[in-house]
Amino acid sequence: MSLFIETAIGGLTLSGLYFLIAVGVTIVFGQTRNINFAHGQFLVFAALLTWEFVNNRGYPYVPAVILAVVIVAGMAFVMDALLLRRLGDNAFASFLVTLGVLLLLQQGSVEIWGPSSQQLRPVVIGRWVIGDIFVPRADVVIVIVAAALTVGLFTLLQRSRFGRSVRASAEDPLAASHLGVPVRRVAGATFVGGTALAALAGGLMALIFPISPFDGGFFIIKGFAVALVAGLGSVPGAGLAALVLGMSETMGQAYWRTEWVPAISFVLIIGILVLRPSGFFGRKAAATEMAGGFVPPPVPRYRPWTTVVFAALLGFGIFLPVAVGSFQGRTIAGFAALFAIQACAVGLFYRLTGELSFVHGAFWGVGAYMGAYASREWGWGFWTVLPLAIVAAMVVAFVVGAVILRTTGLQFLLVGFVATDFLALLLVNWRSVTGGTSGITVIESPGSVFGFAFFDPRELYQLFFALLLVALALVWWIQRTPFAARLMAARDNVVLARSLGQPVRLNKLLAFALTAGLSGVSGVAYLYQNFSVAPSLFTGLATVAFPLMVILGGSRSLLGPVAGAFVLGYIPFWFDLGPGPTQLAHGIALVIVMLLLPQGVVPTVVRLLNAAPGRLRAALETLRRTPGARSRRPEVDGRRYGARRQGRSAERGER
Amino acid sequence: MTLLEIRGLTVGYGGDPVLEDFDLHLDKGEVLAVLGANGAGKSTLLRTISGVLQPTAGTVRLEGESIAGRRPDRLLRAGVAHVLEGRRILSSLSVEENLLLGAIGRGPEVADRLGEMYDIFEDLKRLRRLSGGNLSGGQQQMLAIGRALMARPRVLLLDEPSLGMAPVIVDRLVDLLGELRRRFDTSVLMVEQTVWMALSLADRVGLVQHGRLVFEGAVDSLDESMLGDAYFGGEIMVSRDGP
Numbered sequence: 028m029s030l031f032i033e034t035a036i037g038g039l040t041l042s043g044l045y046f047l048i049a050v051g052v053t054i055v056f057g058q059t060r061n062i063n064f065a066h067g068q069f070l071v072f073a074a075l076l077t078w079e080f081v082n083n084r085g086y087p088y089v090p091a092v093i094l095a096v097v098i099v100a101g102m103a104f105v106m107d108a109l110l111l112r113r114l115g116d117n118a119f120a121s122f123l124v125t126l127g128v129l130l131l132l133q134q135g136s137v138e139i140w141g142p143s144s145q146q147l148r149p150v151v152i153g154r155w156v157i158g159d160i161f162v163p164r165a166d167v168v169i170v171i172v173a174a175a176l177t178v179g180l181f182t183l184l185q186r187s188r189f190g191r192s193v194r195a196s197a198e199d200p201l202a203a204s205h206l207g208v209p210v211r212r213v214a215g216a217t218f219v220g221g222t223a224l225a226a227l228a229g230g231l232m233a234l235i236f237p238i239s240p241f242d243g244g245f246f247i248i249k250g251f252a253v254a255l256v257a258g259l260g261s262v263p264g265a266g267l268a269a270l271v272l273g274m275s276e277t278m279g280q281a282y283w284r285t286e287w288v289p290a291i292s293f294v295l296i297i298g299i300l301v302l303r304p305s306g307f308f309g310r311k312a313a314a315t316e317m318a319g320g321f322v323p324p325p326v327p328r329y330r331p332w333t334t335v336v337f338a339a340l341l342g343f344g345i346f347l348p349v350a351v352g353s354f355q356g357r358t359i360a361g362f363a364a365l366f367a368i369q370a371c372a373v374g375l376f377y378r379l380t381g382e383l384s385f386v387h388g389a390f391w392g393v394g395a396y397m398g399a400y401a402s403r404e405w406g407w408g409f410w411t412v413l414p415l416a417i418v419a420a421m422v423v424a425f426v427v428g429a430v431i432l433r434t435t436g437l438q439f440l441l442v443g444f445v446a447t448d449f450l451a452l453l454l455v456n457w458r459s460v461t462g463g464t465s466g467i468t469v470i471e472s473p474g475s476v477f478g479f480a481f482f483d484p485r486e487l488y489q490l491f492f493a494l495l496l497v498a499l500a501l502v503w504w505i506q507r508t509p510f511a512a513r514l515m516a517a518r519d520n521v522v523l524a525r526s527l528g529q530p531v532r533l534n535k536l537l538a539f540a541l542t543a544g545l546s547g548v549s550g551v552a553y554l555y556q557n558f559s560v561a562p563s564l565f566t567g568l569a570t571v572a573f574p575l576m577v578i579l580g581g582s583r584s585l586l587g588p589v590a591g592a593f594v595l596g597y598i599p600f601w602f603d604l605g606p607g608p609t610q611l612a613h614g615i616a617l618v619i620v621m622l623l624l625p626q627g628v629v630p631t632v633v634r635l636l637n638a639a640p641g642r643l644r645a646a647l648e649t650l651r652r653t654p655g656a657r658s659r660r661p662e663v664d665g666r667r668y669g670a671r672r673q674g675r676s677a678e679r680g681e682r
Numbered sequence: 683m684t685l686l687e688i689r690g691l692t693v694g695y696g697g698d699p700v701l702e703d704f705d706l707h708l709d710k711g712e713v714l715a716v717l718g719a720n721g722a723g724k725s726t727l728l729r730t731i732s733g734v735l736q737p738t739a740g741t742v743r744l745e746g747e748s749i750a751g752r753r754p755d756r757l758l759r760a761g762v763a764h765v766l767e768g769r770r771i772l773s774s775l776s777v778e779e780n781l782l783l784g785a786i787g788r789g790p791e792v793a794d795r796l797g798e799m800y801d802i803f804e805d806l807k808r809l810r811r812l813s814g815g816n817l818s819g820g821q822q823q824m825l826a827i828g829r830a831l832m833a834r835p836r837v838l839l840l841d842e843p844s845l846g847m848a849p850v851i852v853d854r855l856v857d858l859l860g861e862l863r864r865r866f867d868t869s870v871l872m873v874e875q876t877v878w879m880a881l882s883l884a885d886r887v888g889l890v891q892h893g894r895l896v897f898e899g900a901v902d903s904l905d906e907s908m909l910g911d912a913y914f915g916g917e918i919m920v921s922r923d924g925p
Contacts, residue, residue, distance in 0.1 A: 191782060192783065194772070194774050194775055195772050198775075199770055201770070202770035202772060204753065204755050205732065205758065205830075206784045207758040207784065207786055207833060208755055208783070209753075
């Protein structure tokens with residue numbers, strides 16, 4: 028009995044912390060229709076700041092927490108003003124930028140404090156003894172603070188003018204703005220306030236848990252689970268859901284099996300988004316707002332000159348590892364080529380359905396692990412493993428897709444991320460097959476086929492590049508089939524497609540499985556390039572690089588994902604970065620691309636190249652003519668572009 | 683005395699402008715009704731005045747001060763309130779909270795105004811604890827107007843107040859708007875499809891056709907052929923064989 032009560036007290040403490048995380052997620056979504064992926068990382072950052080102030084600088088605990096909260100709130104303010112505000116109502120871009128901020132914060136923390144867990148010097152010590160029950164004082168502090176904040180927050184939202192403004196602009200920003208609510212400023216204040224709550228949770232959490240820079244993803248998953256189960260926008264609901272999750276996790280740890288406890292939040296998130304996206308207390312509308320996809324404009328047609336340049340680049344690709352020379356360079360090139368295959372799969376699925384898949388990283392892992400298992404257990408070689416891995420990835424995708432393709436937009440993105448984490452957890456826990464955390468090592472090479480030998484990194488690269496070319500041809504062909512046309516029609520107007528009798532979800536599922544086959548190919552290639560697989564390579568955050576490659580290179584373009592894979596793959600090589608700083612670079616790349624080149628690198632390059640001959644001709648013309656003729660062209664251009672820009676801003680105003 | 687003055691206004695949604703070189707003025711204390719067919723540009727006019735749309739050319743001045751391009755919440759502070767088409771009552775707020783949200787200022791002043799609104803709109807007083815979403819269409823329209831008046835605007839923009847209302851409710855609305863006119867010195871610029879309602883409230887009328895003002899003047903100087911022109915783009919066809 029005393030174990031039960033002590034566990035319940037622990038559960039209550041955890042619930043309080045989860046509530047503080049989730050409430051920020053939920054009210055920020057209400058204002059911005061967006062999910063801040065970096066939310067949990069801000070918590071971790073605040074916890075580490077608290078640790079720094081208390082342990083290393085000897086500050087008392089309370090001022091240390093306050094200082095940490097103020098610093099993190101300031102960072103949130105800067106993030107809102109410099110990044111989110113500039114992206115406006117493009118929820119998709121904002122989401123990806125918050126992901127970039129997560130990577131930046133995480134690696135920034137590692138740079139400052141190192142990768143290991145930090146334990147706060149005990150500041151609230153001792154416990155009360157009631158009968159045979161021990162009540163730790165730190166837990167009591169946390170519960171009291173969380174409860175006080177809950178009451179305070181609820182009163183603020185229900186009773187104050189600010190609270191009314193928050194609720195009004197969550198429901199109808201236009202109406203609120205006509206009633207004098209400075210909508211954008213309210214959203215900014217909510218973002219800063221919600222993040223400050225997470226920071227406070229971080230400061231409190233440091234009292235009882237050691238904190239590592241890599242915990243951010245873990246905490247945001249908890250926040251999502253609570254906020255989604257409650258229903259986005261519902262603060263009291265979040266209280267209840269936090270209690271359920273906190274209690275079940277602590278009870279699970281005490282009475283069930285610790286290693287499966289993380290699965291509780293995964294199952295909650297996937298289950299709720301698939302079965303009841305509005306949660307138990309949320310507005311229906313919030314769920315639909317999350318379901319909207321985002322498709323960038325199509326890539327302009329290639330002019331002949333542009334085609335020549337791209338063909339030359341592809342041709343150059345084959346000789347690349349010869350050109351760069353070093354052993355390390357060739358290895359990097361091999362990785363880039365096999366990443367490109369995976370990016371092609373994600374890119375194709377995005378173009379066909381408008382959904383950005385974070386779950387293809389899991390199918391990539393399935394391919395790699397299937398290959399590793401067949402190789403270790405049955406002694407199969409590359410060419411027999413390859414079809415097996417393709418089939419395995421497609422079968423898993425078919426089953427997983429049947430469940431998660433019920434979601435769309437941000438929901439799908441989130442479910443994909445969580446499902447990938449779920450798979451990584453399976454890989455850790457299913458030791459007899461997967462080898463647990465240390466994974467499987469396979470030192471094999473594809474051998475020789477048709478007189479071609481594939482042993483050293485250069486030959487492997489050429490094999491993968493050939494596979495990439497096959498994949499590209501396949502993708503190019505699929506995009507031209509009537510099947511693709513039907514899918515894209517459904518992407519642009521799902522209601523219309525359904526009313527015309529299209530089995531939209533089945534088509535999506537087929538496309539999902541088809542592209543997962545490509546992931547399987549890339550997974551096997553990864554195994555042979557890397558010689559080993561381990562669960563940590565296949566978590567949601569570790570496989571974020573793939574959608575990132577697609578966005579960076581240009582999601583609407585065939586070659587975009589390939590370009591993205593090579594750019595991201597080569598960043599660590601060019602700048603001589605380890606794995607941590609690589610992630611940092613990925614974060615920076617993500618933020619910069621979303622701000623400056625939201626359509627990606629390839630479409631921008633195509634546009635520039637298409638215009639290049641004309642510009643060149645015009646430049647030559649001006650050189651030949653009298654100086655007076657010079658001013659004419661820009662003036663005409665300026666007027667035309669000016670007019671178009673004004674039109675666009677009027678359009679934006681309408682929304 | 684001119685309160686709101688619009689000159690040379692051009693505005694659109696990216697393609698051809700909806701309003702082109704549009705002039706209009708609203709005098710202090712008057713009710714001006716802007717009439718016209720669907721798509722003539724009436725709502726666009728109100729949206730531009732209240733800062734939702736940015737004009738590509740022209741000026742909007744409130745007592746001589748340019749207000750074009752200001753955000754809606756700033757405009758409200760400057761004294762221009764806009765009752766949006768479709769009422770847009772906030773259902774996550776109670777009736778009273780809807781009213782309070784519209785108020786500018788603090789404490790006793792706001793309480794006074796709330797009392798005043800409850801005097802005029804007795805229904806709202808009875809329903810004040812209910813969620814705004816539970817009201818009927820007519821009650822919501824009263825709430826929308828009351829909510830806008832909580833800011834004590836100098837100019838009230840009304841977008842199709844009778845839209846979707848039963849005739850009985852429209853009668854009541856006409857009475858109420860008349861009473862509001864007597865009580866407050868708010869000038870009203872209304873856009874309306876129900877012509878008799880507009881004409882029974884307005885001092886002056888403007889007719890919009892294809893984004894241009896084709897008539898402006900006192901209500902009695904408007905003749906029916908002009909209305910027919912504005913609504914049907916020509917003489918009214920009485921039979922298929924011709925006029």
